[in-house]
Amino acid sequence: MPVLETASFGNISFTPESVFEFPRGLPGFEDRRQFVPVQNPQTAPVVFLQSLEEPSLCFVTLPVLVIDPQYRLRLTDPDLEVLSWQAERQPRIGQDVLCLAVLSFQKSGPTANLLAPVVVDLNNHRAVQAVAAESGYSLQQPLFPQEAPLCS
Amino acid sequence: MLMMSRRQGEIILIGDEIEIVIAHIGRSRVKVGIRAPRQLAVIAHEMKLVGEENRAAAQPPPADALKALLIQLQPAAHTLRSQADESSVRQDAGTKN
Numbered sequence: 659m660p661v662l663e664t665a666s667f668g669n670i671s672f673t674p675e676s677v678f679e680f681p682r683g684l685p686g687f688e689d690r691r692q693f694v695p696v697q698n699p700q701t702a703p704v705v706f707l708q709s710l711e712e713p714s715l716c717f718v719t720l721p722v723l724v725i726d727p728q729y730r731l732r733l734t735d736p737d738l739e740v741l742s743w744q745a746e747r748q749p750r751i752g753q754d755v756l757c758l759a760v761l762s763f764q765k766s767g768p769t770a771n772l773l774a775p776v777v778v779d780l781n782n783h784r785a786v787q788a789v790a791a792e793s794g795y796s797l798q799q800p801l802f803p804q805e806a807p808l809c810s
Numbered sequence: 811m812l813m814m815s816r817r818q819g820e821i822i823l824i825g826d827e828i829e830i831v832i833a834h835i836g837r838s839r840v841k842v843g844i845r846a847p848r849q850l851a852v853i854a855h856e857m858k859l860v861g862e863e864n865r866a867a868a869q870p871p872p873a874d875a876l877k878a879l880l881i882q883l884q885p886a887a888h889t890l891r892s893q894a895d896e897s898s899v900r901q902d903a904g905t906k907n
Contacts, residue, residue, distance in 0.1 A: 686864040700880075704880065704883070716868075720883075763869070768879050771860070773859075773860065789854070789860055797863050
């Protein structure tokens with residue numbers, strides 16, 4: 659099993675089949691094509707996307723359905739092509755694709771990029787960050803808009 | 811900002827080398843053709859914003875911020891686990907050594 663040196667997790671081992679392939683990279687990181695998902699029970703449901711090519715590059719993501727159970731995924735034709743998606747219908751979150759929102763830690767609290775989720779075909783592990791320009795979803799959706807007191 | 815009214819099929823020129831064609835006007839969207847020198851990047855504005863957002867997101871989170879997030883997510887974590895059991899979502903994960 660290959661071992662990867664990372665800044666966030668030390669050395670991790672992974673199976674080559676688990677690697678997500680981004681044929682076009684991600685916006686801002688066009689030459690980073692391979693990421694391995696890192697999950698563990700202590701940090702569930704967070705999924706870390708660790709770059710294979712850059713040890714210090716790691717995105718913190720959450721499945722979009724954790725953030726918005728009603729989230730509607732609508733991929734453009736070019737994005738479907740990146741995934742090699744053949745069917746006429748749109749892929750379904752959970753059954754066909756993994757759909758992850760990239761988190762960003764602002765001073766005001768964590769936000770999720772629902773405008774451009776990372777979509778991974780569960781069959782071939784091809785992946786794309788799909789910009790849903792007309793969806794109305796936010797680039798910086800606050801995760802906890804109203805801070806509820808943890809205990810009363 | 812310079813504002814210009816154009817009809818379908820009409821063209822706007824920027825300098826000598828950039829040509830913008832109003833190719834089609836639909837009910838709520840406009841199809842625009844752009845002819846520009848190859849070395850000029852032509853992208854939708856959202857793409858640039860997502861790139862900037864990714865760069866911000868690539869900064870390692872403060873340890874306490876991640877911890878606070880995980881505490882907040884506890885209830886969500888439980889629902890996710892039960893959902894994952896139902897739909898048997900396949901998620902291959904790297905494992906920690």
